[in-house]
Amino acid sequence: MAKIKVGIAGATGMVGQRFVQLLESHPWFELSELAASENSAGKTYQEAVKGRWKLTADIPEYARKMKVKECLPNLDCQIVFSALDANVAGEIEQAFAKKGYIVSSNSRNHRMEPDVPLLVPEVNADHLRLVEKQKKNRNWKGFIITNPNCSTIHMVLALKPIQDAFGIEKVMVTTMQALSGAGYPGVASLDILDNVVPYIGGEEEKIEAETLKLLGKMKNGKADNALMNVSASCNRVNVSDGHLESVSVKLERTATEKDIVKAFESFNPLKELNLPSSPSRPIIYREEPDRPQPKLDRNNEKGMASTVGRVRKCRVLDYKFSVLGHNTIRGAAGAAILNAELMKAKGYI
Ligand code: NAP
Numbered sequence: 001m002a003k004i005k006v007g008i009a010g011a012t013g014m015v016g017q018r019f020v021q022l023l024e025s026h027p028w029f030e031l032s033e034l035a036a037s038e039n040s041a042g043k044t045y046q047e048a049v050k051g052r053w054k055l056t057a058d059i060p061e062y063a064r065k066m067k068v069k070e071c072l073p074n075l076d077c078q079i080v081f082s083a084l085d086a087n088v089a090g091e092i093e094q095a096f097a098k099k100g101y102i103v104s105s106n107s108r109n110h111r112m113e114p115d116v117p118l119l120v121p122e123v124n125a126d127h128l129r130l131v132e133k134q135k136k137n138r139n140w141k142g143f144i145i146t147n148p149n150c151s152t153i154h155m156v157l158a159l160k161p162i163q164d165a166f167g168i169e170k171v172m173v174t175t176m177q178a179l180s181g182a183g184y185p186g187v188a189s190l191d192i193l194d195n196v197v198p199y200i201g202g203e204e205e206k207i208e209a210e211t212l213k214l215l216g217k218m219k220n221g222k223a224d225n226a227l228m229n230v231s232a233s234c235n236r237v238n239v240s241d242g243h244l245e246s247v248s249v250k251l252e253r254t255a256t257e258k259d260i261v262k263a264f265e266s267f268n269p270l271k272e273l274n275l276p277s278s279p280s281r282p283i284i285y286r287e288e289p290d291r292p293q294p295k296l297d298r299n300n301e302k303g304m305a306s307t308v309g310r311v312r313k314c315r316v317l318d319y320k321f322s323v324l325g326h327n328t329i330r331g332a333a334g335a336a337i338l339n340a341e342l343m344k345a346k347g348y349i
Pocket residue numbers: 009010011012013014015016035036037038039040041071082083084085086088089106107108148149150180181182183184327328331332
């Protein structure tokens with residue numbers, strides 16, 4: 001099978017770097033273009049990320065000498081992965097989709113538009129159907145699909161098996177979010193050293209709204225919001241990678257603690273598709289009372305799994321648990337790549 005050419009818009013940032021790392025030797029996709037702002041355009045990739053390559057492994061050899069281009073819709077590729085700053089992502093992504101590119105985006109800009117799929121393959125693969133509507137509505141040759149916010153995705157992966165088995169009425173979540181989630185340079189060191197910041201602009205609203213869209217059902221060609229209440233409180237903590245979340249849920253039907261753990265452990269809706277980036281277990285349940293932890297669990301299944309633990313009774317709602325996941329892998333670049341793999345498997349590419 002000839003590989004599909006892909007490009008990255010925003011290739012130099014925190015998420016862009018992850019794309020470069022994850023696309024090395026991808027069995028279906030070949031990275032043919034790198035693009036970023038005019039500050040980076042014209043430089044080789046290694047020059048453009050000099051002093052701000054922040055991943056533990058070095059810049060992959062295959063990308064070092066590639067020229068960074070401007071984010072204009074004349075790139076030699078079929079799919080554009082977008083890791084663009086949200087201040088510019090909206091218009092740039094639209095320009096690519098208009099010209100016939102398939103845009104798989106991490107940015108918030110188009111997530112909540114009714115004809116744009118907000119996708120987690122294990123949760124709402126059928127929402128992909130919205131792209132037909134999008135192309136028709138906008139008279140575009142290409143289209144945009146999006147992945148959710150880096151906290152939403154891990155919580156929704158954990159909520160989906162509970163919703164399917166017992167129904168959910170209410171969700172309360174408190175997040176402890178890693179520094180890499182704010183991009184680079186992100187939060188100033190003097191603001192976060194020896195500290196927790198109980199505010200991340202726009203984050204609570206995103207988690208509350210995106211969860212409803214993701215857990216909603218497709219009906220008459222549109223994605224209805226799930227009928228539940230979600231309340232989120234977000235904190236920035238002094239951790240490099242990995243968002244930890246404390247979640248409480250009120251169920252529609254009764255369940256035991258064992259039933260809930262079983263629902264987590266048996267959840268594997270993509271098993272048959274064999275997508276290259278799909279984790280063999282999307283949810284890993286840890287029984288130890290002090291897990292999951294960012295340092296120990298963020299890289300489970302190469303950063304593509306959500307790790308859950310501490311299922312127990314909640315005195316206010318019904319049950320509570322902790323969920324943790326890698327924010328720039330499953331929470332960003334890995335999510336967009338998995339979405340593109342789903343599109344390929346379902347015949348959209
Ligand atoms: P970042 O480190 O600040 O990187 C932003 C990227 O956008 C850089 O490549 C930058 O290029 C490019 N850019 C900025 N202005 C531009 C312009 N005018 N034209 C073209 N390119 C431009 O941000 P990040 O953390 O990687 O996040 C990228 C996106 O993913 C954001 O929308 C963010 O909300 C979302 N996201 C992030 C995470 C996470 O955990 N970090 C998780 C989920 C989603 P230059 O280097 O040339 O300036």
